[in-house]
Amino acid sequence: MTKIVVIGAGAAGIFGAINIAAQNPEAEVIVLEKSSKLLSKVKISGGGRCNLTNVISEPKELIKNYPRGNKKLKKAFETFGTKSTIEWFESRGVKTKAEADGRMFPISDDSQTIIDCLLKECNKLGVQIKTKEGVKEIKPTAKGFIIHTNNSSYECDKILIATGGHNKIESFQWLEKLGHNISVPVPSLFTFNLPQSNITKLSGISVAEAEVKIAGTKLSYTGPLLITHWGLSGPAVLKLSAFGARILNEKNYEYSVIINWVGFKNETEVRNHLSKFQSENPKKKLFNSNPFDLPKRLWEYQLQECEIDEDLRWNNFSGKKLNKLVNNLIADLYEASGKTTFKEEFVTAGGVKLGDINMQTMESRKCPGVYFAGEVLDIDGITGGFNFQAAWTSSFLAANGITESLKTKKAS
Structure with missing residues (x-):
């Protein structure tokens, strides 16, 4: 059986896992989260209301809200932009509303609505979520990868890394070992x-x-x-x-x-x-x-x-x-x-350099079979739902990339 491991149970990780599982029903999809909490940033976003995206839909206007990564996001937003996000959630029963400043929220004004929607999809698609599993090392093998955590080891065919932003360069050492270049993280927002x-x-x-x-x-x-x-x-x-x-x-x-x-x-x-x-x-x-x-x-x-x-x-x-x-x-x-x-909504500028990533598939150019999504990349937006939108978009593209790669492997 094909095994795909997602590292990180934040917005990008969970959304990526859902889309991977939906596109690959025969695969085993496992999410590893180092803490005991799921979607913690979703919970506190927008004062507990979850500012999930923005009304700006035109990619060339949308990218102006990203100090880092803007030009490389244009095609990504053409594939899965703010309208796609709204349609995705609304098709699963989450009604949304736009506020005067362009921010979009669930009509419930409660971030738990978004969390419940995402976890319900995980449950429906059989996504396994394991908490308190901090990844220490990834080792490529002839067949795929072995992931060593603080508790166990996991063999898998593909990996999606969505661990979020880090405020210290040391937190990226395990990714540097795989050959990735890191833009030194500094605070933003x-x-x-x-x-x-x-x-x-x-x-x-x-x-x-x-x-x-x-x-x-x-x-x-x-x-x-x-x-x-x-x-x-x-x-x-x-x-x-x-x-x-x-x-x-x-x-x-x-x-x-x-x-x-x-x-x-x-x-x-x-x-x-x-x-x-x-x-x-x-x-x-x-x-x-x-x-x-x-x-x-x-x-x-x-x-x-x-x-x-x-x-x-x-x-x-x-x-x-x-x-x-x-x-x-x-x-x-x-x-x-x-x-x-700003409050608890921690955002960093920095992360895995985009030159190391195929931005159409989100696959690593340094370590094929490894994909990235969300703030672990050197992408960050200003306030207004833009960081979540980058998370939804990059994880959707990563899911597509993983699916296409698996199809190609089967065909050969």
Whole structure:
């Protein structure tokens, strides 16, 4: 009997096992998981609701949300994209919904719905799942492979590796032994710590559309921004951290952040807007009138930072303090030191280099018969369901690749 082992019981591993078993009903499919938990990241994703994909369906637009691996994912998404994911789950009774920001969730707003669906499919197709089986070594043989775990050994014909991301290069040593090149893992999707800034007193305040830049680089992102008790978070920061993961790591997480709070492109636009507001509201106090629709506490904070008197009226506002306010509104500078991982949704940049992988079949070029899927590869997306989509897509392609390989073997 053909035996296929999947290493890792996360989204990519379980989805891969399901598709392998569905396409190869005569094969024995076994999933090995080093921990005692299944689909743990699915469980916590999206605050426990599971952000399983995104509404973006056009591959050339979809790949823009992947700081690493984007170009090589285009054809993959043409084969199995976001629409395919939605259809797969909905055909198995999981209704989905799109939210205003493009994220997609099960209509139940409960990640357990996704978990139950996946495990039900495993059960229906006879997929065996073994927990507390940490893989130590893979040895190629004349017939296939022997996998040594902390408890046992398994002989198999094909292997799908879907162990997820790791934060240390040492965790990839067993894959390096098989000849694979590893892109050193660094954190992605993290928030910015501002230990020396008073703005943290505004914890909880959010701005719907702010531009965040990293000084001295081309890195910038525009979107919702959240002030926290340790610094800055929100989609704009998280997405910027993903695109800047390697650069910020090289800087040892010591860098300057520039924020445009008001959306105007340059100083001239801000001055014109302020001038118009001044002429229309000459007698109003600055502290009582906000020309930019900023949160009240943030507007007051900016005025205080410019040492503006609380009784100052618009018709008396000019000079150096006006200049400073204009600068603070479009180029507010903060010194960041360190990072904070976003909740428990750990994502790394790094993993098995894509040059080692046939991206049409997900088979290793270094060790034929071994396939890869998910975050163990040097692929990562920003927030919004993109990492799960890469997991579904790569594991689906791997299942197809394994099936075609087995067919070819039989035919010969």
